[in-house]
Amino acid sequence: MLHLASKSPRRRELLARLGVAFTPLDVDIPEQRAAGEPAHAYVCRVASDKAAAGLALLQDAGPGVLVLGSDTEVVLDGEVFGKPADDAAAREMLLRLSGRTHEVVSAVSLLGRDGVARQAVSVSRVSFAPLLPDTVEAYVASGEPRGKAGGYAIQGVAEAFVTRLEGSYSGVMGLPLHQTAMLLAEAGLPIPFASARGTA
Numbered sequence: 001m002l003h004l005a006s007k008s009p010r011r012r013e014l015l016a017r018l019g020v021a022f023t024p025l026d027v028d029i030p031e032q033r034a035a036g037e038p039a040h041a042y043v044c045r046v047a048s049d050k051a052a053a054g055l056a057l058l059q060d061a062g063p064g065v066l067v068l069g070s071d072t073e074v075v076l077d078g079e080v081f082g083k084p085a086d087d088a089a090a091r092e093m094l095l096r097l098s099g100r101t102h103e104v105v106s107a108v109s110l111l112g113r114d115g116v117a118r119q120a121v122s123v124s125r126v127s128f129a130p131l132l133p134d135t136v137e138a139y140v141a142s143g144e145p146r147g148k149a150g151g152y153a154i155q156g157v158a159e160a161f162v163t164r165l166e167g168s169y170s171g172v173m174g175l176p177l178h179q180t181a182m183l184l185a186e187a188g189l190p191i192p193f194a195s196a197r198g199t200a
């Protein structure tokens with residue numbers, strides 16, 4: 001039985017697209033980067049912390065239980081932009097992303113009671129056009145940046161800011177579907193839309 005340790009409606013919607021049955025689990029783990037922890041290692045650790053927290057909620061589950069956890073962060077100049085704490089933080093992030101290319105790192109972890117531990121990571125490069133100050137103000141006022149890493153949603157109005165995307169659109173949204181399908185298929189789940197492992 002597959003569980004998704006996530007409160008994110010986007011992740012639930014993305015995983016459902018793979019045509020696999022799963023149950024969502026609410027987990028809340030502190031997302032805090034340790035001093036000196038490299039950005040990519042941090043995203044991978046948080047994804048596996050979420051899966052481990054989900055597994056801990058399923059003490060009584062049988063040996064076949066599998067829990068998927070995922071984390072998405074925006075990285076610019078080695079700095080990790082998580083979800084903005086408020087509108088001022090969102091404004092600051094958007095002004096930093098304006099006219100630049102940043103990375104979106106999405107890690108997926110699959111943990112099982114019987115020792116299954118698999119991880120995949122997707123790194124996308126997203127270029128933003130230079131944003132006008134009024135555009136940033138209007139976007140922040142729209143509320144869309146709230147709860148989104150880097151203060152934007154590619155699946156929303158912010159796609160109009162993107163001049164180039166190299167990588168995984170679903171990874172930017174929060175759950176890289178190719179990498180997730182591979183992990184689940186490798187763990188033996190019947191995935192109707194699995195493909196061969198890509199090189200990207």
Ligand SMILES: Cc1cn([C@H]2C[C@H](O)[C@@H](COP(=O)(O)OP(=O)(O)OP(=O)(O)O)O2)c(=O)[nH]c1=O
Binds near residue numbers: 050153154
């Ligand atoms: C960059 C980007 C992020 N996001 C979202 C995906 C994630 O929900 C969020 C990053 O925060 P996360 O900490 O990865 O996830 P979360 O707290 O929303 O959900 P949970 O930990 O319960 O799984 O940003 C978008 O929806 N669109 C985007 O374009």
